[in-house]
Amino acid sequence: MSGPVVETRALWKRFGRRQAVTDLTFRVEAGECVGLLGPNGAGKTTTIRMLTGFAVPSAGEVRVLGLPFGPATARRIKAQVGMVSQEDSLDPDLSVEKNLLVYASYFGIPSREAVRRTEELIRFAELGDHRRERIKTLSGGMRRRLMLARALLNEPRLLILDEPTTGLDPQARRLVWERIRTLKRAGTTILLTTHYMEEAAQLCDRLIIMDAGRIVAEGDPGALIASQVGAEVIEVHLPDDADPAAVLARVGDGPWRSEHAGRMLYFYLRDGHADGVLARLGDLDVGRRRATLEDVFLTLTGHSLRD
Amino acid sequence: MAGSSIRPGVGALRVWRRNFESWKRFSGSFLVAALGNPIFYLASIGYGLGRFVANIDGLPYAVFLTPGILATAAMNSASFETTFGSFTRLHEQNTYAAILATPCSVADIVAGDLLWAATKSALAVFFVLIVTGAAGLLPSWLALGTLPVAFLSGLTFAALGMIATARAGSYAFFDYYFTLGISVMVFFCGVFFPLASLPVWAQDVAWFLPLTHAVRLSRSLVAGAPTGAMIADVAWLVTVAVAGFVVAERLIRRRLIL
Numbered sequence: 001m002s003g004p005v006v007e008t009r010a011l012w013k014r015f016g017r018r019q020a021v022t023d024l025t026f027r028v029e030a031g032e033c034v035g036l037l038g039p040n041g042a043g044k045t046t047t048i049r050m051l052t053g054f055a056v057p058s059a060g061e062v063r064v065l066g067l068p069f070g071p072a073t074a075r076r077i078k079a080q081v082g083m084v085s086q087e088d089s090l091d092p093d094l095s096v097e098k099n100l101l102v103y104a105s106y107f108g109i110p111s112r113e114a115v116r117r118t119e120e121l122i123r124f125a126e127l128g129d130h131r132r133e134r135i136k137t138l139s140g141g142m143r144r145r146l147m148l149a150r151a152l153l154n155e156p157r158l159l160i161l162d163e164p165t166t167g168l169d170p171q172a173r174r175l176v177w178e179r180i181r182t183l184k185r186a187g188t189t190i191l192l193t194t195h196y197m198e199e200a201a202q203l204c205d206r207l208i209i210m211d212a213g214r215i216v217a218e219g220d221p222g223a224l225i226a227s228q229v230g231a232e233v234i235e236v237h238l239p240d241d242a243d244p245a246a247v248l249a250r251v252g253d254g255p256w257r258s259e260h261a262g263r264m265l266y267f268y269l270r271d272g273h274a275d276g277v278l279a280r281l282g283d284l285d286v287g288r289r290r291a292t293l294e295d296v297f298l299t300l301t302g303h304s305l306r307d
Numbered sequence: 308m309a310g311s312s313i314r315p316g317v318g319a320l321r322v323w324r325r326n327f328e329s330w331k332r333f334s335g336s337f338l339v340a341a342l343g344n345p346i347f348y349l350a351s352i353g354y355g356l357g358r359f360v361a362n363i364d365g366l367p368y369a370v371f372l373t374p375g376i377l378a379t380a381a382m383n384s385a386s387f388e389t390t391f392g393s394f395t396r397l398h399e400q401n402t403y404a405a406i407l408a409t410p411c412s413v414a415d416i417v418a419g420d421l422l423w424a425a426t427k428s429a430l431a432v433f434f435v436l437i438v439t440g441a442a443g444l445l446p447s448w449l450a451l452g453t454l455p456v457a458f459l460s461g462l463t464f465a466a467l468g469m470i471a472t473a474r475a476g477s478y479a480f481f482d483y484y485f486t487l488g489i490s491v492m493v494f495f496c497g498v499f500f501p502l503a504s505l506p507v508w509a510q511d512v513a514w515f516l517p518l519t520h521a522v523r524l525s526r527s528l529v530a531g532a533p534t535g536a537m538i539a540d541v542a543w544l545v546t547v548a549v550a551g552f553v554v555a556e557r558l559i560r561r562r563l564i565l
Contacts, residue, residue, distance in 0.1 A: 015565070046565075052408060055565040071312070075410045083408040089401035093329040102328055105321045106409035154409075 003066055005030050005158050005189045006051060011060035013046050013213075020046040022213040024060070028158075033180075033190040035204035037197075039301050043213040044193040045086065048162050051191070052083055065157060079107060082156030084147045086163045090135045096122065097131045100150060107154045114153075121149035124179065141172025148179060159183065161192035165199060177202055197293040207293075211301045221293055228299055229268045229291040230256070234277055236265040237285040251280045259299070268295065313556055315418030318411035322419020323426070325406075326392075330427075341384060341431035345376045346438060352499065353444075363501060366530070373444040374453065374525035375498030380435050381428035381457035382464045382518055386489055388424035389468035390481045396420070397472060403563055413560040421465040421552060428461025429454050447531025456528065460521035463544045466551025467517075473558030492518035497526075517547050 006028035013021040021043040028034045036044045049055035050062055053074045062069040064077045091099050100121060104114035122131055125145035130138060138146065144164065151159060164180070165173040173196075180203055184190060194200055200207055201221050209217045209224075217224060238244060244260050251258070256269040256277065267277050274288055330337070349369060353376075357368030364371065396402035403416050411419075432453055439445055471484040495509065496502070496518035502510050513519045520540035527533050 049565060053564065054404070054407070075412070078408060079410045081408075085401070085404060085408070087401050087404075089405035091325070091329060091402060091405075092400060093332070098328060102325050103405070103409070105324060106318065106406055106411050108317070108321075108410070 004028060004063070005032075005065060006191060007063040008047075008051075009061045009063075011047070011050060011062065012058045013043070013050060013055060014058045019213055021050070024210075024213075024215060026208055026215065026218070028189060028191050030189055031187050033184050033192070033203055033205050035200040035207045036191065036193040036210060037195075037200055037207055037297060038193075038210035041212075042210040042301075044210055045162060046213075047210075048160055048191075048193060052081065052160060053078065079154060080157045082151035082154060082159045084144075084151045084159075084161045084164055086166065088143055088147065090143060090146060090150070092135045095132050095134055096127050096138070096146060099135065099146065100153060103150050104153045109153065117153055117155075121152055124152070124182075125149040126175070139172070141168050141175060144168060144172070144176055145179065148176065152183075157189060159188050159190045161190065163193055163195065166195065173199070197297055201293050209297065209300055216300045217296070224296050225291050225293060229295040231271040231291055232269045232274050233289055233291050233295055234267040234269065234274060234281070235287045235289070236267075236281060237287075238263045238265060239285070242284070247281070247284070250282075251277055266295075268299070312412065313414050313553065315412070315414040318415030319418035319422060321411060322406060322416050323422045325402075326420065326423040327426075330423075337427070337430075338434065340387075341380065341434050342438060344383065345380050345435045348376050348379075349373065349439070349442075349444070364530075370444050370446065370529075371526075372499065373439050374450075374529040375522050377432050377435055377439070377453050377457070377529070378460065378518060378521040378525045379493055379498055380431045381460050381521065382489065382492065384428045384431040385424040385461040385464040386468045386485070388427055389420055389465040390471055390475075390484060391478065392424075393420050393469055394472045394475055394478065394481075397559070397562065398475075403559070407563055413563060414556050417469060417552065417556045417559050421462055421469065421548075421555075424465035424468070425458045425461030428464070429458040432457035445529055447529065449528045449531045449533065452528040452533075453525045456521060456524045459541065459544050459548070460517060460524075463517045463521075463548040463551065466548050466555055469555035470551060470558060473555060473562055492516050497522045517544055520544050 004027040008024055008026055011021055011024040024047060036047060038044050046055055050057050051064060051069070053069060065080055067073040067077055069077060091102065094102060097118060100118040101114055104117060109117065122128055125148065127142060127146060130142060135143065148164065165176050168176065177199065180190065184203070192203065204221065206220050207218065207224060208215055217228060219227065236247065238247065244265060247265060248258055248260070251267070254276070255273055256267050259266045268291065269277065278286060278288065349372065353369035353372045357372070360368040362368070406416055407413065436445065436450060436453065440450070471481065475481065495505070495513055496516050497513070502513055502519065505513065520543050524537055524540045527537055
C-alpha cells in the first residue's frame, strides 16, 4: 500500500457541550514515528480513540491503512494495528506467557504460530525470567514492556502508543525507548502521545503539538525549536522585591522574545544576542541554556497549569 | 457506532476461552460456591422444615424443593458471573477495552461472557445433581435434562446481569440488583412452595420472571413428567435471553465507545 498510514480530515469530536477535538487534519506516513504532544485536555487521547474505534467522530473522516474507519472496516483495520493504551489492561489472573497466548487468540493467530511469537516477544520484552509469574508481581516497567509486546503479537503495520512511559522510573523508561527504537529501525510506523519532551525528542521524527483540541504546530523537533523559540534561552529568577516590568524595560526590545511567568522571566533568543541581554540583566540570578522542545511546548501552550 | 454488527462471531468463543483460562485456578472456590448454598438450603429447609410440611403434589418436601434449588443454583452462578465478574473486566481490569482493540467486537465480548456464565451455570447444576442424586432426591433420569435448562436459563440471567453491569457505577449497585431482583425471584417464583399458593395477581407477575420458568422446567424433568407447557417456558427464557443480549450489547457498547 502506498499513501499515508493514518490520515484524518477535518476531524471533530464533541462530548455534550465540550469540544474535545476541533478540525483536526494530519497524516502519518509509512515508516514515520510521529509524536502527539499537548497538555492535559488537549485532545490527544480522544484523537487516538477515534483512530482505534473507541470514539466515534462527531464530524470528519479517519482513514487508517488506506481504509475509512467505520463499522464495516473496523475488524480489518484492528487486525493490522497494535495498541498500547494509557491504562494497564493486562489480565491479572493470567501469567505473562498466558497473557500473550490468550491475546493472540483474539486475532485468530493459529496456536503454533502464537507460541512462536510469544517466545519471540518474551525475549523482546526481556521477560524471560518472569514468564510464569502473574501480572500482580511485575514491576511497572515490566508491565509496560508486556503491554508493548502484546501490541506486537499481530505484527502490526501501525503501532499506537498512548503515553507509553508515564509513571516509569528513568531506567525503565530508557529500556522502553530502546525497544521502541528497535521497532522504528525495523520500519514500523508509530504514532505516540507523550507528556515528556525528552521522549518526543528521543523517538519522534515529527511532532504534532495540540492545545485545546487543535493543532498549534507541526514539524520535526529541530525545526520546531528553531522556528518557535530560537537558539538560546535566558532564564531569570526574580528576587521577591524585583519588579518584572522594570527588568523587562531595562533589557529593552531586540531580536528576542520575553515571557513572564510567576517569579521567572524568559528571554528566547536567536544566536549571538545572549551576551548583550546578559549584560543588561546585571547581577540578577540568571541561567543560560540551549532552547529545547520544552520551550516550544511552553511557548505554544502557555505556562498556566492544566487540570 | 451505528450499524455495526450486533451478531457475535467466532470472537465470542475466544472470549469464552479467555474466561475459562482465567477461571481455572479459581475452580476450587467455584466448587465451594456452587455446592455450599444448595446443600445448606436442602439440609435446613428441605429436611429441617420439610418435617413440618405435608407432601406437595405427592412428593416429599425435599424432593419438591430439589428442582427449585437446581434452578436457583443456575441463576446465582450466571448472575454473579456477569455482575461482579463482568464489571471487574469492564471497569477494574480494562479487559473489555483490551479485547476491543483486536478484531473482536462488542457483540463478541458480551456473547462470550454470557456463554461463559451459562457454562458455569450448567457446571454448578452438574455438581448439585451429583449430590442430590446421591441423596436420593432425583426420582427420574430425566433430571439430567436440567443441565441444558441450566445452560439456557444461565444465558437468560447472564444477559440480565450484563444489563445491570452496563448500568453500574460501582460494585455497590449490585446490592440493588441482588436484593430487588434476584432475591425476589428466589422467594416468589415457586422455589419453596407451589405458585398456586400465591394470589392470582402475584402469579401473573411471577409468570414474567424467568426463574418461574426455570423452576417449572426443572420440576417437570426431576419428576420425570415432561409436559407440552415446557415449550412455553423455553420460549420465554429464550425471548428474555435474546432481548437481554440486544439491550446489554447496546449498553456495553456505549460504555466502551465514546
